[in-house]
Amino acid sequence: MHDTLITALAAGLPAEALITDPDVVAAHSRDMAGFTEVGTAAAVVRPRTVEQVQHVMRTASGLRVPVVPQGARTGLSGGASAVDGCVLLSLERMDRVLEIDPVDRVAVVEPGVVNAVLSKAVGEHGLCYPPDPSSWEQCTVGGNIATGAGGLCCVKYGVTAEYVLGLDVVLADGRLLTTGRRTAKGVAGYDLTRLFVGSEGTLGVVVKAVLALRPAPRPQLALVAEFPSTGGAGRAVSAIMASGHVPSLLELMDGTTVRAVNAMAKMGLPETTEALLLAAFDSEDPAADLAAVGALCEAAGATDVVPASDPEESEMLLQARRLSLTALERVKPSMLIDDVCVPRGRLAELLDGVAAIARRYDLVIGVCAHAGDGNAHPVVCFDGTDEAEAGRARESFDAIMELGLSLGGTITGEHGVGTLKREWLARELGPTGLEVQRGIKAVLDPLGLLNPGKVL
Incomplete structure (x- = not known):
C-alpha cells in the first residue's frame, strides 16, 4: 500500500511537494x-495550489488512506499529530495574502499565512486583524481557523470565529466547497462557515479564507493591580465587567506565575502577591478608564495599583504577562498547558481550585488567564523523566478539566480538543450532542479519513 500511495501522490504533485x-x-x-500518541506517517505533502490539495484528497479517498491537515504545528492538543499510515498535509506553503480590501474591510488569504504577517500587511492600510494567539508570530491563519483560536485582545475584539466570513474548503473526496460571503451581511442558507471554524481538520481542508478586518486601534494604556488573594482579583474582574467597561486587555497571573517571572526576569514584583491583574484600554480617554478601573481594584482589595502614563510604559507593565509561559518553562523540564474557560464570576473559584489540586498532587501549577473571558491556562510543571511525577501531572x-466543568465552564476556550481532551469532550457534550456531531462528520467525511481519532 505504501508504494502504491507514493506513486499515486507523485503522479499529481511536483517533486518538491512530496x-x-x-x-x-x-x-x-x-x-x-x-x-x-503519535503514529508513523507515510509521507508529508506540502502543496502550493488548491488543485494539489484536491489531488491529495482524491488519492487518499480512493486508497482509503487517512489525511492529517497541518499548519505551523504550534497547537497544544495533539490535533496535528500523525496517525499510522497517514499523509501529513502541510499547508505552510500556501502562504499568500491574495487581497486586502479597505472599503469592504476584508482580507482574502491562503491558510499558510502567518498571523503576524497578515497583521503587518493589513496594518499598512490602517486596518487590523484582531485575533492574536500567543504564538501569533509562528502560527498560521489556517491553524487559527481550525482551532478557533483566541488571544489577549479577545475580551474586547472577540475570537477567530467572529472574523471568518467565508471559506474555500476541499472536502474528503476532493470536491471544492465555497461557504459564506464577503459582504457585510448575509444569511443565505445554513452557516457552514462557522461549522468549519474549530473543526480541527476533521471535516475538510481550508484552502482560502475571507477575513473581516477592523480599523487599527489607538495605542493602549495599561495598569497593574496587585492582590493578596485570588478572591480579590476575581471580585475586581467581576466589578470591571459589570460596570460596563470595555478593556482591550484584562489578564491575570497567579502568585506561582508571578514568582516564576520574578525568578527569571528579576522584575521586582512583590513575592507576597497572590494575583496580579493587568488591564488596558485603547479608548478615547484611556487614562480616565484606567482611573475608574483602578478604583474598582482598590475597592476589591488591591494593595497596589500602578497605571502607566504612556504606551511605552504600558508595554513594560505588560511584559510580565508576556513572559509567563517562558518563566514557567524554567520551573521544571516539562509542562502541560490546560485551557479551561468558566463564567467570569467563577474565575476566583477556579484559581482556588487549581491551587488545591496543586497541593493534592504535590505539583507546581501556575495560572495565567484571559480574565476578561474567564479563560484560564493552568500550567502543570513537572519532570517528564520521573514516571510517578508525570503520572500525577496527567491526573x-x-x-482541572473536571473542576472547570463543575463550575459551569468548558474544557477548552481556544486550544481545541485534538486527542488530549477527546474523552472529556464526550462528557461536556453529552450523548445527544455527541451523536449530532458524529452525524455531521459522517456526512462530510463518510470514510472517516480526515484527521481520524481527533475531536470525536
Whole structure:
C-alpha cells in the first residue's frame, strides 16, 4: 500500500511537494502537545495550489488512506499529530495574502499565512486583524481557523470565529466547497462557515479564507493591580465587567506565575502577591478608564495599583504577562498547558481550585488567564523523566478539566480538543450532542479519513 500511495501522490504533485524522508516525516509528525500518541506517517505533502490539495484528497479517498491537515504545528492538543499510515498535509506553503480590501474591510488569504504577517500587511492600510494567539508570530491563519483560536485582545475584539466570513474548503473526496460571503451581511442558507471554524481538520481542508478586518486601534494604556488573594482579583474582574467597561486587555497571573517571572526576569514584583491583574484600554480617554478601573481594584482589595502614563510604559507593565509561559518553562523540564474557560464570576473559584489540586498532587501549577473571558491556562510543571511525577501531572490535568466543568465552564476556550481532551469532550457534550456531531462528520467525511481519532 505504501508504494502504491507514493506513486499515486507523485503522479499529481511536483517533486518538491512530496516528502518521504523518514527524518523529515518524523519532524512533522506532532504538534506541541504532550501526553499524546503519535503514529508513523507515510509521507508529508506540502502543496502550493488548491488543485494539489484536491489531488491529495482524491488519492487518499480512493486508497482509503487517512489525511492529517497541518499548519505551523504550534497547537497544544495533539490535533496535528500523525496517525499510522497517514499523509501529513502541510499547508505552510500556501502562504499568500491574495487581497486586502479597505472599503469592504476584508482580507482574502491562503491558510499558510502567518498571523503576524497578515497583521503587518493589513496594518499598512490602517486596518487590523484582531485575533492574536500567543504564538501569533509562528502560527498560521489556517491553524487559527481550525482551532478557533483566541488571544489577549479577545475580551474586547472577540475570537477567530467572529472574523471568518467565508471559506474555500476541499472536502474528503476532493470536491471544492465555497461557504459564506464577503459582504457585510448575509444569511443565505445554513452557516457552514462557522461549522468549519474549530473543526480541527476533521471535516475538510481550508484552502482560502475571507477575513473581516477592523480599523487599527489607538495605542493602549495599561495598569497593574496587585492582590493578596485570588478572591480579590476575581471580585475586581467581576466589578470591571459589570460596570460596563470595555478593556482591550484584562489578564491575570497567579502568585506561582508571578514568582516564576520574578525568578527569571528579576522584575521586582512583590513575592507576597497572590494575583496580579493587568488591564488596558485603547479608548478615547484611556487614562480616565484606567482611573475608574483602578478604583474598582482598590475597592476589591488591591494593595497596589500602578497605571502607566504612556504606551511605552504600558508595554513594560505588560511584559510580565508576556513572559509567563517562558518563566514557567524554567520551573521544571516539562509542562502541560490546560485551557479551561468558566463564567467570569467563577474565575476566583477556579484559581482556588487549581491551587488545591496543586497541593493534592504535590505539583507546581501556575495560572495565567484571559480574565476578561474567564479563560484560564493552568500550567502543570513537572519532570517528564520521573514516571510517578508525570503520572500525577496527567491526573492533575484531568482534575482541572473536571473542576472547570463543575463550575459551569468548558474544557477548552481556544486550544481545541485534538486527542488530549477527546474523552472529556464526550462528557461536556453529552450523548445527544455527541451523536449530532458524529452525524455531521459522517456526512462530510463518510470514510472517516480526515484527521481520524481527533475531536470525536
